[in-house]
Every structure is written in C-alpha cells, then in structure tokens.
Amino acid sequence: MKFALIAVHLRLSMYEILAWAGGLLLYAAAIVWIYPMVSAVEGMGEYLKAMPDQFREMAGVTDPSHALDAQGFFTFEGFLSTEYMGWFPVLLGIYAIMSGAGIVARDAERGALDIILAQPVHRYGLLVTRAITQIGVLGVLTSGSFGTLLVGALLLDEPIGKLNLLYTHAVALGLIVSLFSFATLWSTIFLRTSRAMAVAGLGTVLLYVINVLAPSLGSLGWLEKMSPFAYYESLSLLNTGDVDPLSIIVYLGITLFALGAATQVFERRDLVS
Amino acid sequence: MTNSPTAIQTFGLSKAFGDVLALRDLDLEVFRGEVFGFLGPNGSGKTTTIRLLLDFIRPTSGRAEILGLDTRKHAFELRRQVGNLPGDFLIYPQLTINAFFRLCSGGRPEGMRRARDLADRFGLDLKRKVGTLSTGNRQKAGLVQALMHDPELVILDEPTSGLDPLVKEEFYGLVDEEKGRGKTIFLSSHVLSEIEQICDRVGIVREGSLIAVEEVEGLKRHKRRRMAITFSGPAEVSVHEWQKAEGVEVLARAGNRVELSIPEGSVAGVLNILAGLPVEDLVFPEASLEKAFMSLYAGTTEEESHDGFPGELS
Incomplete structure (x- = not known):
C-alpha cells in the first residue's frame, strides 16, 4: 500500500515537480552564467554597501565585506548568496x-480520503508516507540546485568550497522542510487546501518579515530569533561552511513538532472538510 | 477475526455536528450473510452512520462493532475485511482505472485479479483515465474497488446512483452472488424498489433515529392493502356489513364499485362477505414497500399516502 501511495503521489505531482525543478535549475544556471559579467562591473560593491540593512538581510548578507573581494568586486560566494542562495529557501519554500x-486536504476535498482510508492503511501511515515522499522531492530539488551550481562553478573555473555549497543547501533544505511541515499541520487542521495555504503562507511571510525587520527594532531585536529564517545565513555558510548546530536543532525541532502534531490531529479528527 | 454472528452492531451510537444531532442513539444489528438496506431520505443520517462505522468520523457517544471488533480500536484490521463504496466519490482523475485499482489492491495480486474480472463483467476499460469516465462508469469502478478484496462485509452508500438499468441488474446479480458466498451487504439507499428487490431486512431511519427494523416481507405485511370490487349487478352491502370483517374500511362506493382498505389477516372475512355476491371483477394488488415505508415514515394513513409515490425519497 505504501509503495502504491508513493507512486500515486509522485505521479500526481509530476508536472508541478518538473515545473519547479525546471524553474529553479534555469534560475541557478542563469545566475552562474551572468556572474562573470556582473563581477567585472565596477561599483557593485558600493551598490551593495549602499543597500539598507534590511535588504541585505533578505539576501543573506549581514556583512557586505564578506561578499566582496579585496578590490571591492563580488566574490562568487557573495554573488551566489546575494542573488540565489539567499532566495532559494524562499522560492522552494513557496512550493513546500x-x-x-x-498533503491530505486535497484528498479530503475531492472525497478520495474515503477511498484511500477504507484500504488497510493507518491514518498516520498515509500522512507520514506522503510527508516523507514530499520531503524526498524537496531533497531532490535541492540536490538539483546544488549540482547545477557546482557544475556552473566548474565551468567558470571559479573555486568554491564544494562542502560549503553542500552545507548551505543542507541548511536551506532544513528550513524548507520545516516550512513544509508547518503547512502540513494546517492541512490536517483545516482539511481545506486554500485555508491551510493561506494560514501557512501568511505565517511564513510574518516570520520572514520579523527576520528582516527585527534587527532594526532596537530592544525588540530578540524577535529575530523567533523566525526560522534567522538560522539560515547563506553567505556565512558559503564562505566558511560552519553549520550552526542551533540551526539544525531549530529546523529538526520545528519539523518533528509540526509533523508530530499533524499526525495527532489527523488521527483524532473527523474526516469532514 | 471473531466468530461473532453479527456483521454490524451499534450500541447507542450518536453523532452531533455542533448543535445538530445527526444520529441519535442508534442500536442496530446486522447479521452475517444478510443483505441489509438502510433506508431514509437525504439528510436522515444514513451516510453519518456509514462514516461512523468506517471510523471516518468519531461518535459523540456510543460505539459500534463490525464482525465483533470495535470499529475504533480495530479500524486497521477491519479495513482488510470491509469493502466500502462512498456516495459521490471522486478519485484522482489523472489515474487510469488500472492504476486506481492497483492503489486499492495494497499490492495483493489476488485483489487485482478479482478487480480485472469484475471490471470485465461491468464492461470497464482499465486503460481509461478516471477523469474521463461518466458518472455511471465511475460508480462501476467504485463498486469494483469495494469488492476486489473479497471482503466479509461490503458497505455501499447509494451504490446504484448513476447506473443504467442494465448495469443495475448486473449489480443486483452480484449482490445475490456475494450473499450466496456468505458475505454481508449493508447498503444505504433512498430507492425503495431497490431495497425491495435485493434486501432481506431493512432499517428505516428518520431525522437521525432508527424508527423500524423489519424483514422486507414483514414490512409489507404491516401495510393495509386495497381491494377494488366491481359487481355485475346490484349488491347492497352496507358499510356496517363490510366492517364485520375486522379492521376493514370502505374507501369509496360508486355504482357497482366499492374500494376497501383491508388490514393483514382480514382477507378471509371479506371473502366470506363476497361469497354469493355477483362479483364481476376484483383487483387486490400486492402491498408495496413504498406504501409501507411511507406509512411508517410519515405516520400517514393509506389514504394520505396513496397518490404519487415517486419510488425515491427526496
């Protein structure tokens, strides 16, 4: 039953997976392609420094000097962080x-849950199988991004720490999976896709805004740490490869809590959307 | 699985949705090997009962057992033994019928074999996508998935909705076969003729309460029957004289024609009165379940429920 569920889930999601994969890979390839042109433009460093702190925060660049070389030109890591890796979890997060x-609301809406759950499968089995499959899909998309950037760096002959790039993608995936789990919880609460998407989307936007604005709120700066986006520093990861253990704990914690709660809600509730 | 003689048993099963009590203290017993019809108009609590039995929704109070097992505690085990056809189901339109059956087969080849046999019998093309099927064909696919595991109990919610008459007959035949193999069928319907044709017993539900459980034949016996007599010549029988037969009522008298309402067991008394009278014609149709149902359901008399039975309850 579980293999059939996985096969059907992948089959039904095939076009959206391909669309997101294609879009992300094109974006990654385009960023790599334009780097040689942009890196040679004088004044980009000044442009980056002139940005408001909040804008730089959105692009994962807390300290602009880390994104620039000695001459004030973008380093490959700095450019990747500003133009791609800073946005990557946001873009893939939307899909997540x-x-x-x-994840279950769509089936509840179309009445398919009554067929699937009449088969020998536990409610939690259905939810966990679907969630793991989808996390696998997110992992494959993230791997595709990693591979594209790595090949691009090799083609450009730009030295980049392979492990640094890998760790950056791994932490980004942690953030993306925690967003997915958050949305999954709302899916089980409402059993309505649009409502779950609205609440999860709004909550995520709020957390993102908190991450961007909190550092400039003075005494309320601590609010930043309430946002999962605060634990993803793309530039630092690309430059050093040092993974903050707290980020792993936070993302794993959110994921386990949200999926655990989703399982409990789905197990106990009436299947009426 | 237990050796319980009952396929379904409920104990004070109730379900409220907010302030609305959809099902009230349902005590129902369905025996193994019977075809049980659950009859009532839309909104009477039929689907709520089915969804409670299948553990899709949880009771506000009371409990239910299927094949001797508690439906909540043993939901997973029961799914191996229970086939289900939901009313108005929709499944992934992108899937072919074959892929849909594979999803429901749980990887068991015998399930797929039976699904193919049944699909063949219903004339379903396994290569067609579910989204391209007509309502009737989708219903057929649903029936196949309900039966493909060879379950001990099959629960069908409005199983023949959208089916054409020929396929309905095929379905009735299939129900007979399943019954012959010792399987239990529990079906909800608001089509009275269907219940009459295939069910052994019927439970009638009204506004969330079970108001009667009867054998179909027994239910018909509860009904008063009409007799229309035409005399070839003058036959002066007074109302008082007709009423000597116990419970008989005169509904109409015009010229040489009289219409009587006769309760079960009073036919002999009427025939005694008719003996020696110049009877030219006598019409005494069999009691229909529709009339019996309406009498029970609405608490109406035959006169009130006489005209315009549509055969379906709305």
Whole structure:
C-alpha cells in the first residue's frame, strides 16, 4: 500500500515537480552564467554597501565585506548568496507550503480520503508516507540546485568550497522542510487546501518579515530569533561552511513538532472538510 | 477475526455536528450473510452512520462493532475485511482505472485479479483515465474497488446512483452472488424498489433515529392493502356489513364499485362477505414497500399516502 501511495503521489505531482525543478535549475544556471559579467562591473560593491540593512538581510548578507573581494568586486560566494542562495529557501519554500497545505486536504476535498482510508492503511501511515515522499522531492530539488551550481562553478573555473555549497543547501533544505511541515499541520487542521495555504503562507511571510525587520527594532531585536529564517545565513555558510548546530536543532525541532502534531490531529479528527 | 454472528452492531451510537444531532442513539444489528438496506431520505443520517462505522468520523457517544471488533480500536484490521463504496466519490482523475485499482489492491495480486474480472463483467476499460469516465462508469469502478478484496462485509452508500438499468441488474446479480458466498451487504439507499428487490431486512431511519427494523416481507405485511370490487349487478352491502370483517374500511362506493382498505389477516372475512355476491371483477394488488415505508415514515394513513409515490425519497 505504501509503495502504491508513493507512486500515486509522485505521479500526481509530476508536472508541478518538473515545473519547479525546471524553474529553479534555469534560475541557478542563469545566475552562474551572468556572474562573470556582473563581477567585472565596477561599483557593485558600493551598490551593495549602499543597500539598507534590511535588504541585505533578505539576501543573506549581514556583512557586505564578506561578499566582496579585496578590490571591492563580488566574490562568487557573495554573488551566489546575494542573488540565489539567499532566495532559494524562499522560492522552494513557496512550493513546500503549497504542497504541504494540500498533503491530505486535497484528498479530503475531492472525497478520495474515503477511498484511500477504507484500504488497510493507518491514518498516520498515509500522512507520514506522503510527508516523507514530499520531503524526498524537496531533497531532490535541492540536490538539483546544488549540482547545477557546482557544475556552473566548474565551468567558470571559479573555486568554491564544494562542502560549503553542500552545507548551505543542507541548511536551506532544513528550513524548507520545516516550512513544509508547518503547512502540513494546517492541512490536517483545516482539511481545506486554500485555508491551510493561506494560514501557512501568511505565517511564513510574518516570520520572514520579523527576520528582516527585527534587527532594526532596537530592544525588540530578540524577535529575530523567533523566525526560522534567522538560522539560515547563506553567505556565512558559503564562505566558511560552519553549520550552526542551533540551526539544525531549530529546523529538526520545528519539523518533528509540526509533523508530530499533524499526525495527532489527523488521527483524532473527523474526516469532514 | 471473531466468530461473532453479527456483521454490524451499534450500541447507542450518536453523532452531533455542533448543535445538530445527526444520529441519535442508534442500536442496530446486522447479521452475517444478510443483505441489509438502510433506508431514509437525504439528510436522515444514513451516510453519518456509514462514516461512523468506517471510523471516518468519531461518535459523540456510543460505539459500534463490525464482525465483533470495535470499529475504533480495530479500524486497521477491519479495513482488510470491509469493502466500502462512498456516495459521490471522486478519485484522482489523472489515474487510469488500472492504476486506481492497483492503489486499492495494497499490492495483493489476488485483489487485482478479482478487480480485472469484475471490471470485465461491468464492461470497464482499465486503460481509461478516471477523469474521463461518466458518472455511471465511475460508480462501476467504485463498486469494483469495494469488492476486489473479497471482503466479509461490503458497505455501499447509494451504490446504484448513476447506473443504467442494465448495469443495475448486473449489480443486483452480484449482490445475490456475494450473499450466496456468505458475505454481508449493508447498503444505504433512498430507492425503495431497490431495497425491495435485493434486501432481506431493512432499517428505516428518520431525522437521525432508527424508527423500524423489519424483514422486507414483514414490512409489507404491516401495510393495509386495497381491494377494488366491481359487481355485475346490484349488491347492497352496507358499510356496517363490510366492517364485520375486522379492521376493514370502505374507501369509496360508486355504482357497482366499492374500494376497501383491508388490514393483514382480514382477507378471509371479506371473502366470506363476497361469497354469493355477483362479483364481476376484483383487483387486490400486492402491498408495496413504498406504501409501507411511507406509512411508517410519515405516520400517514393509506389514504394520505396513496397518490404519487415517486419510488425515491427526496
């Protein structure tokens, strides 16, 4: 039953997976392609330094000097962080929230749950199988991004720490999976895709805004740590490869809590959307 | 699995949705090997009962057993033994019927074999996508998935909705076969003729309460029957005289024609009165379940429920 569920889930999600994979890979390839042109433009360093702190925070660049070389030009890592890796968890996070919000709600809406759960499968079995499959899909998409950037760096002959790039993607995946789990919880609470997507999406945007604005709120700066986005520092990861253990704990904690709660809610509730 | 003689048993099963009590203290017993019809109009609590039995929704109070096992505690085990066809089901339109059956087969080849046999019998093309099927064909696919595991108990919610008459007959035949193999069928319906044709017993539910459980034949016996007599010549029988037969009522008298309402067991008394009278024609149709149902359901008399039975309850 579980293999059939996985096969059906992948089959039904095939086009959206391909669309997101294609979009992300094109974006990654385009960023790599334009780097040689942009890196040679004088004044980009000044441009980066002139940005408001909040904008730089959004691009994962807390200290602009880390993104620039001695001459004030973008380093490959700095450019990747500013133009791609800073946005990557946001972009893939949108897909994660969309897929999480529909993970069981979509079936409840179309009446398919009554067929699937009449088969010998536990409710938690259905939810966990679907969630693990979708986390696998997110992992494959993240791996595709890693591979594209790695090949691009090799083609450009730009030295980049392979492990640094890998760790950056791994931490980004942690953030993306925690967003997916958050949306999955709402899917089980509402059993309505649009409502789950709205609440999970709004919550995520709020957390993102907190991450961006909190550092400039003075005494309320501690709010930043309430946002999961605060634990993903793409530039630092690309430059040093040092993974903050706290980020792993936070993302794993959110994921386990949200999926655990989702399982409990789905097990106990009436299947009425 | 236990050797319980009952396929379904509920104990004070109730379900409320907010302030609305959808099902009230349902005590129901369905025996193994019987075809049980659950009859009532839309919104009477049929689907709520089925969803409680299948553990899709949880009771506000009371409990239920299927094949001797508690439906909540043993939901997983019971799914191996229970086939289900939901009312108005929709499944992934992108899947072929074959992929849909594979999803439901749980990887068991015997399930797929039976699914193919049944699909063949219903004339289903396994290569067609579910989204391209007509309502009737989708219903057929649903029936196949309900029966493909060879379950001990089959629960069908409005199983023939959307089926054409020929396929309905095929379905009735299939129900007969399953019954012959010792399987239990529990079906909800608001089509009275269907219940009459295939069910052994019927439970009638009204506004969330079970108001009667009867054998179909027994239910019909509860009904008063009409007799229309036409005399070839003058036959002066007074109302008082007709009423000598116990419970008989005169519904109409016009010229040489009289219409009587006769309760079960009073036919002999009427025939005694008719003996020696110049009877030209006598019409005494069999009691229909529809009339019996309406009498029970609405608490109406035959006169009130006489005209315009549509055969379906709305």
